[in-house]
Amino acid sequence: MAKGTASNGYFWYRFVDVNNFDYLWSDVGFTLDVHRAGLTSQKNLSSAWGNGSVPRTLTRVFDGTHAGNTLRINGTDQSMTNGSTSDPGTSAISAALSVFASFSGTSPEPGTLGEIVVYSRALSAGEVQTLEGYFRGRYGHY
Numbered sequence: 001m002a003k004g005t006a007s008n009g010y011f012w013y014r015f016v017d018v019n020n021f022d023y024l025w026s027d028v029g030f031t032l033d034v035h036r037a038g039l040t041s042q043k044n045l046s047s048a049w050g051n052g053s054v055p056r057t058l059t060r061v062f063d064g065t066h067a068g069n070t071l072r073i074n075g076t077d078q079s080m081t082n083g084s085t086s087d088p089g090t091s092a093i094s095a096a097l098s099v100f101a102s103f104s105g106t107s108p109e110p111g112t113l114g115e116i117v118v119y120s121r122a123l124s125a126g127e128v129q130t131l132e133g134y135f136r137g138r139y140g141h142y
Helices: 126-139
Strands: 010-017 020-025 030-035 040-043 058-062 069-073 083-084
Touching: 020 058, 030 058, 030 069, 040 069, 058 126
Parallel strands: none
Antiparallel strands: 010 020, 020 030, 030 040, 040 083, 058 069
16 A cells, blocks of 8 residues: 655666566556566556555556556556566566665655565465455555
8 A cells, every 4th residue: 555746756666687677666657667587568557647645555466477467556457558568477586675766766756655565476366356455444545
């Protein structure tokens, strides 16, 4: 559950090198971006989608395929435009997870973070709905 501000920035970022990284960005310019061994999956939402002081639950799922690179906001699947459409795979990367900034601390997303939950695998649709139900009950914002 996150609440952004009027500026654009990273909700989270992991970076090993130029061929192995991923992030969630609060604006257009590859909102969802995954790179593994030179293969890339990129998707975009509308301009400034993550800005504003309205709380929202962001559910990001990535199963290794471009089709499985998805974002839900407040329990609703987001319709996104495509950038690169490769299937990067699920190879693990050993990198710190930077929250509300890039790996170098630049492009911060000044906001409030209620809670973050990270899994080492893609969740099933039922598991995603259960998790979103937990956030809805705990924070009551949608």
